[in-house]
Amino acid sequence: MADTYTIMARVLVTGASGFIGAKLSERLVARGDEVTCLVRPKSHRGALDPLGVRYAWGDVRDADAMHAAVAEANVVYHLAGLASAFCAQDLMQVNCGGFRNVASACAQCDQPPVLVSVSSLAAAGPSPPGRERTESDPAEPVSNYGRAKRAAELVAEEFADRVPITIVRPPIVFGEGDTQMRNVFRSIFRYGVHVALGVAGSRYSLIHVDDLCDALIACADNGKRLAPAGAAQTTSPPQGYYFVAADERPTFAELGIMIGKSLGRQSVHVLKSRSTAGIWTAAAVAEGISRLRGQPYILSFDKAREASAGNWVCSPLNIRRDLHVAPRVSVLDRLRQTSNWYLQKKWL
Numbered sequence: 001m002a003d004t005y006t007i008m009a010r011v012l013v014t015g016a017s018g019f020i021g022a023k024l025s026e027r028l029v030a031r032g033d034e035v036t037c038l039v040r041p042k043s044h045r046g047a048l049d050p051l052g053v054r055y056a057w058g059d060v061r062d063a064d065a066m067h068a069a070v071a072e073a074n075v076v077y078h079l080a081g082l083a084s085a086f087c088a089q090d091l092m093q094v095n096c097g098g099f100r101n102v103a104s105a106c107a108q109c110d111q112p113p114v115l116v117s118v119s120s121l122a123a124a125g126p127s128p129p130g131r132e133r134t135e136s137d138p139a140e141p142v143s144n145y146g147r148a149k150r151a152a153e154l155v156a157e158e159f160a161d162r163v164p165i166t167i168v169r170p171p172i173v174f175g176e177g178d179t180q181m182r183n184v185f186r187s188i189f190r191y192g193v194h195v196a197l198g199v200a201g202s203r204y205s206l207i208h209v210d211d212l213c214d215a216l217i218a219c220a221d222n223g224k225r226l227a228p229a230g231a232a233q234t235t236s237p238p239q240g241y242y243f244v245a246a247d248e249r250p251t252f253a254e255l256g257i258m259i260g261k262s263l264g265r266q267s268v269h270v271l272k273s274r275s276t277a278g279i280w281t282a283a284a285v286a287e288g289i290s291r292l293r294g295q296p297y298i299l300s301f302d303k304a305r306e307a308s309a310g311n312w313v314c315s316p317l318n319i320r321r322d323l324h325v326a327p328r329v330s331v332l333d334r335l336r337q338t339s340n341w342y343l344q345k346k347w348l
């Protein structure tokens with residue numbers, strides 16, 4: 001099997017209608033790749049139509065549709081996933097079952113494509129006490145989302161003898177087009193108020209979407225691939241797993257102040273929760289409202305499990321050493337870029 005590809009690849013992007021997938025599709029088109037986007041009938045294609053991409057139609061839970069979608073590709077970027085759901089089973093079906101269908105479809109190709117799968121820091125878990133998490137640390141997910149993402153990583157190892165697979169584990173991703181962090185920016189812009197949900201003093205890795213796209217493309221081009229399940233691991237960190245992150249690791253309160261700066265605000269009033277009780281109360285309210293509306297919301301009991309777990313800081317050294325990719329500018333500059341975009345689009 002080939003495990004690198006050259007410029008002008010035939011690429012499939014799953015999750016292309018989402019925040020990161022749309023940005024990645026734009027970048028791939030700009031570099032000259034022939035891009036096919038996996039979408040569903042109700043997917044928002046507003047950001048994709050102007051790119052002139054081709055579409056493959058289907059749900060990742062549909063194995064036959066995935067077989068048809070990957071048939072022509074020599075690179076597959078797998079981003080389709082659920083960040084929140086009312087039950088753990090839904091997360092498992094989409095994030096793990098969906099990945100299995102994509103990986104299995106790749107394995108059935110005569111020349112299996114390179115598969116770059118976007119997992120999450122949540123699959124690995126929070127930082128060990130007193131230090132950042134590295135790829136060598138055993139995975140210890142604390143949420144249903146994290147467990148589903150980790151289950152998909154283990155499925156990837158099952159296919160690693162047939163498919164060249166690289167797993168990328170981003171922390172919080174922010175940037176233009178993101179609807180989750182928009183609420184944080186909006187509260188600071190409109191009211192000068194930032195609700196710091198998380199254990200006070202906990203630090204977070206984060207990455208801008210452009211820097212994540214640089215990393216994903218570098219992984220497809222030259223990333224190391226997973227070792228097959230059961231194969232003796234000769235390397236530490238284990239081959240084919242990469243964290244990506246900016247150098248800055250703010251607390252949630254510090255992040256609010258940086259966002260305030262990026263929006264030109266002199267001061268931001270930070271509301272900190274003194275104990276995890278505040279996190280659980282906020283999650284209970286959000287969970288209740290989202291169940292009434294019938295629409296899962298990112299703030300939920302599952303996110304409260306993550307928010308009360310301490311630091312979420314990961315080391316980006318492995319990917320920097322292997323692939324020489326690092327964020328091009330500071331987080332504050334990226335926040336300014338994001339704020340300008342939100343303001344231009346009147347999203348705040």
Ligand SMILES: NC(=O)c1ccc[n+]([C@@H]2O[C@H](COP(=O)([O-])OP(=O)(O)OC[C@H]3O[C@@H](n4cnc5c(N)ncnc54)[C@H](OP(=O)(O)O)[C@@H]3O)[C@@H](O)[C@H]2O)c1
Pocket residue numbers: 014015016017018019020021039040042043044058059060061078079080081082083094098118119120121169170171172173174
């Ligand atoms: N954003 C972050 O902070 C972050 C951090 C770490 C990891 N990640 C991971 O990065 C990936 C992309 O995240 P994102 O923030 O761009 O998410 P997003 O904006 O919520 O987009 C999710 C995408 O997945 C698609 N999708 C969901 N269920 C699907 C299904 N059953 N079949 C086919 N497509 C399906 C959605 O399609 P529709 O438009 O049809 O719904 C959408 O294109 C996810 O795997 C996520 O877990 C994100």
